[in-house]
Amino acid sequence: MASVNPLEVTSAHGLQGLEALITEVDKLVSLPDIYYRLEDAIMDPASTTDRIAELLRSDPDLCARMLRIANSAFYSFPTTIETIERAVSTIGLRQIRELVLITSVVKAFEGIPPGTVNMAIFWEHSVAVGIMSRELGVHARIPNADGFYIPGLLHDIGRLVMYLKLPRLMHDLLQQRQASGQPMYLLERSALEYSHAEIGGRLLEYWKLPQSIWEPVVTHHEPRKGGEYSLAASAIHIADAWVNTNRVGSSGCGFELAIHPEALERIEIELEEIEQIGSRAAQQIQAVVRQFMSH
Ligand SMILES: [Fe+2]
Ligand SMILES: [Fe+2]
Numbered sequence: 001m002a003s004v005n006p007l008e009v010t011s012a013h014g015l016q017g018l019e020a021l022i023t024e025v026d027k028l029v030s031l032p033d034i035y036y037r038l039e040d041a042i043m044d045p046a047s048t049t050d051r052i053a054e055l056l057r058s059d060p061d062l063c064a065r066m067l068r069i070a071n072s073a074f075y076s077f078p079t080t081i082e083t084i085e086r087a088v089s090t091i092g093l094r095q096i097r098e099l100v101l102i103t104s105v106v107k108a109f110e111g112i113p114p115g116t117v118n119m120a121i122f123w124e125h126s127v128a129v130g131i132m133s134r135e136l137g138v139h140a141r142i143p144n145a146d147g148f149y150i151p152g153l154l155h156d157i158g159r160l161v162m163y164l165k166l167p168r169l170m171h172d173l174l175q176q177r178q179a180s181g182q183p184m185y186l187l188e189r190s191a192l193e194y195s196h197a198e199i200g201g202r203l204l205e206y207w208k209l210p211q212s213i214w215e216p217v218v219t220h221h222e223p224r225k226g227g228e229y230s231l232a233a234s235a236i237h238i239a240d241a242w243v244n245t246n247r248v249g250s251s252g253c254g255f256e257l258a259i260h261p262e263a264l265e266r267i268e269i270e271l272e273e274i275e276q277i278g279s280r281a282a283q284q285i286q287a288v289v290r291q292f293m294s295h
Pocket of ligand 2 (some may be wrong): 125129155240251
């Protein structure tokens with residue numbers, strides 16, 4: 001990662017400030033070319049699995065990381081996937097794309113200067129919210145609940161942007177948070193007019209990821225505003241509250257979050273059910289986190 005110059009809060013203020021922040025961050029953190037080349041190859045009906053495997057092989061580090069995640073407890077494929085060719089032919093293109101995305105994002109943020117945020121704890125929180133969002137969706141029999149994993153995993157990515165470009169503000173807000181007990185996203189909003197949720201969503205949109213990913217990220221603290229994607233936003237919102245209450249990792253907000261009743265209504269779930277789903281998912285979360293963070 002190139003050297004990071006923090007941004008003044010005044011330059012980051014308001015919607016123009018948000019755009020400035022995103023442009024600055026994109027210079028430091030972006031998805032690798034291979035992600036977009038793979039997208040093109042997947043969209044091209046003339047592509048063969050060989051061509052896709054060859055493309056992936058051009059980035060050995062990415063391949064190694066992908067295979068580790070592919071073999072994690074999250075996917076639970078019946079046999080170990082040892083080669084990229086086998087991954088492409090058995091996993092399916094949708095999941096390959098998902099794996100490349102996860103791997104690329106984790107790698108992109110690896111260069112955050114130490115001391116600002118503990119990445120292992122941050123990703124533990126993120127993976128847990130991703131898995132729990134999917135489990136809530138599956139429990140509620142939502143047809144595309146598998147698609148909740150990625151926005152769930154990326155929901156707090158705007159916090160990484162804040163740690164990177166606005167470290168002083170983050171430090172001050174965390175102190176205010178402790179003194180006032182107000183939710184962190186509201187404190188962020190009073191300081192900037194937007195929160196980490198808008199930052200994350202805007203960054204993912206800027207990276208040309210689909211609306212089904214960025215929209216629930218924008219609305220995860222206010223799921224009723226999620227429009228077409230309010231089911232995903234509600235599942236992520238509930239998952240985030242459960243993960244914070246159970247102290248599985250942390251994205252830096254430090255306190256328990258209240259669940260908006262509309263989110264429970266939207267997913268049609270009771271609080272006791274959430275506990276049951278959570279205790280069933282806990283082992284899987286730990287297993288995935290271990291594989292996710294191993295190098
Ligand atoms: Fe959040
Ligand atoms: Fe979170």
